[in-house]
Amino acid sequence: MKHPLTLAPLAIALAGNALADAPTTLDPVIVTATRTPTPETATLAAVTVIDRAEIERRQARSVPDLLRGVPGVTMSQNGGAGHVASVSLRGTNSDHVLVLVDGVRIGSATLGTSPLQDIPIEQIERIEVVRGPRSSLYGSEAIGGVIQIFTRHGGGPLTPRASIGGGSFGTLSASAGLSGGGERAWFDLGINAERTDGINACDGRPSPYAGCGVFQNDRDGYHTLGVNVRAGYRFSDRASLDLHLLNSHNRTEFDGSMYGGNVSRSWQQVLGGEFKLRPLTPWTLTLSAGHSWDSYxxxxxxxxxxxxxxxxxxxxxxxxxxxxxxxxxIALGQVLTLGADYAKDSVSGTVDYTKDSRDNLGIFGQYQGEFGPTTLTFSLRQDDDEQFGTHATGNAALGYLFENGIQVSASYGTAFKAPSFNDLYYPNYGNPDLDPEQSHSLELGLQGNLPLGWATLGRWELNLFRTEIDDLIAYDAPTQSAANIESARILGIEASAQARILDWDLNSALTLMDPENRSDNASDGNLLPRRAEQTFQLDLDRQFERWSIGTTLFVSGRRFDDLANSERLDSYSLVDFRAEYAINTALRLQARLENAFDEDYETAYLYNRPGRAFYLTLHYEPQRLE
Incomplete structure (x- = not known):
């Protein structure tokens, strides 16, 4: 018997004569999947694009909120706004996701994860989520995939913007910005601030194994200030320069103690630049550099x-x-990419690490070819890590486009993750003899249009994947240190569809997953912790002249919080409502009701999540006159 949710994304195709014509839209261009601009429908990778229009439509308040319903994504968060959020792609670990901001790698080299909860959503232009291994292009960390965040680009006539809002839990927010440029230049300046009293983050107990390990029945607030500066200049049709700076300063309260603290201050900063040169018509050369800074x-x-x-x-x-x-x-429909990148990580702080820096040199190549209805992508990379030596990874994908518009694809890829500095050197935990984690993945994909006679209503996509990970790093009780003692096998199905039915815009996404622990110990056969077996999201939106309304249904299946599967986190359902009124062409009033039915749920054991909440925001941004 089929799971009932498996039919949800496909039900759109059965609407028959009830379907209405959809407006013509341009096919988004994907950069992250191949490191080259590629139309979304032409890439063989599983990709989700979230643009600024969707961020505004969904009235998302944070990056974790925005990523929650993406196919293959599982989110968990240790409390409310600003508290640590972990993202898992296709059932892999949270440190198996590479996060980039405008092409620059970010995150903590000690923890191995990226603070997505602190990236200011007001400064984001677009997010690309690529699911599946990408170490053959990016090196370490990209076992589950890559999330790339692009900041606001600017350009066009001089355009100011501003917003002010507030709502539940004593939340206040404000932002302002200015974008513009000329025939050759572009720039964007933005600043945002938010504060909230928050919720009681954790119903912990005085034990290191129960949530936060302490009990403080108080509200845990969050304050954040973000700044974005981006500018560029096109010297000619063959040369351009783009510079960017993103900075976020955050203060987060949490349930803690006089020994571990109960307040944190963190800073995230990303600085980068990219110079593009086209010496010859078929040759594009890109030189980029970046610096990211993560402080806690x-x-x-x-x-x-x-x-x-x-x-x-x-x-x-x-x-x-x-x-x-x-x-x-090299020919019509054929692109050869050759490149090299160098990265150096340095760590410091109150912990004295045995080794506090390491570098990596990666050499990579990729071929993309189109031969009529057949598309081929092949990539290879070799990384030379100062500590772990050389490591080779590869990816191959083959796709075929039928005359009816359905594309079938198959791909195979390998990836690896170098141990973090905490894994290697943290006192009473680290093990300097660790090996990198390794994976190999197989994927089958189907995608196509939802037709109504000669008109196209939307698109659908179906992906089946299998990932096996070896040498997973976990705590080894007998040696009381980290060790390569775990392995995993993850099976999954992702289905999504977008369509327009009777003037309603529908977006649906479903993930069914079996993230199985394959370790040679008592956890063998258990589910990997904090991975939901099923997730489903349905968005409905409609425009009525000046009014627009929408709702989101999100359903998550059960998950476990530990390797032993002794701490079960129950399934839950969330319903959000949103509305917007255009006062004039420049002024919009937005209202959002989150968790409308006040669902009590956890995504991490004993860590609370917000109940029913209401937010009101006033936006000012004149329409661009191109």
Whole structure:
């Protein structure tokens, strides 16, 4: 018997004469999947694009909120706004996801993860989520896939923007920006701020194995300030320069103690530049460089004792990178990419790591070819890590487009993840003898249009995947340290569809997954922790002249919080409502009701999630006159 949700994305195709003609839209161009501009319908990778229009339509308040319903994505968060959020792609670990901002690798080299909860959503132009291994193009970390965040680009006439809002949990937010440019130049300046009293983050118990390990029945607030600066200039049709800076300063309260702290201050900064040159018509040369900075400090704040933010612990990561890429159009429909990138990670803080820096040099090549209805992509990469030596990865994909518009594809890829500095050197945990985690994945894909006679209503996509990961790093009780003792096999199905029916815009996404632990211990056969077996999201939106309304249904199946599968987190359903009124061409009033039925749920054991909440936001941005 089929799972009932498996039919949901496909039901759109059965609407028959009830379907209405959809407006013509341009096919989005994907950069992340192949490191070259490729139309979304032409790429053989499983990709989801979230543009600025969708961010505004869904009235998303954070990057984790925005990613929640993407196929293959599982989110977990240790509390409310601003608290640590983990993203899993296709059932892999949260540190198996590579996160880029405008092409620059970000995140903590000590933890191995990226603070998506601190990326200011007001400064984002577009997000590309590529699911499946991409180490053959990017090196370490891209076992589950790549998430690339593009900041606002600017350009066009001088255009100001501003917003102010507020709502539940004492939340206040404001943002302002200015974009513009000329025939050859572009720029965007933006600033945003938010504060919230938050919720009680954790119903912990005085034990290191129960949630936060302490009990503080108080609200845990969050304050953030973000700044984005981006500018560029096109010297000619063959040369251009793009520079960008994104900075986020955050203060987060959490349930803690005088030993571990209960307040953190963190800073995220990404600085980068890209120079493009086309010496010859078929040859594009790209030189890019970047610097990312991730800093975290923990304090203890107890006003009753007259102690104000006593510093306890701190970590800082600096990541420098430079890349040279050559794209050669060797024939019609055929592109050869050759490149090299160099990266260096440095860490510092209150923990004395045995080794505090390492570098990596990667050489990669890729071929993309179109031969009538057949598309081929093949890529190879070799990384030379200062600590782990050479490591080769590859990816191959083959697709065929039938006359009815349905494309069939198959791909195979390998990937790896180098251990983090905490895995290697953290006191009473690290193991300097660890090997990199390794994976190999197989994927089958189908995609096509939803037709009504000669008109096209939307698109659908179906992906089946199998990933096997070896040498997974986990805590080994007998040695009381990290060790390569785990392995996993993940089977999954992703289905999605977008259509327009009776003036309603529908977007649906379904993921069914079996993330099985294959370790030679008591956890063998268990589900990997914090991965939901099923997730489903349905968005409905409609425009009525000045009004627009919408709703989102999100359903998550059960998950477990531990390797032993002893702590079960129940399934849950969330319903959000949203509305917008265009006061005039420049002024819009938005309202959003989150978790409308006040569902009580957890995505991490004993960590609370917000209940029913209401937010109101006023936006000002004149329409561009091109």
């Amino acid at each position: 400090r923990a304090y203890y704040d107890d006003a009753s004792e007259g102690i104000d933010d006593r510093f306890l612990d701190g970590f800082k990561t600096e990541r420098d990178s430079v890349a040279l890429q050559n794209d050669l159009r």
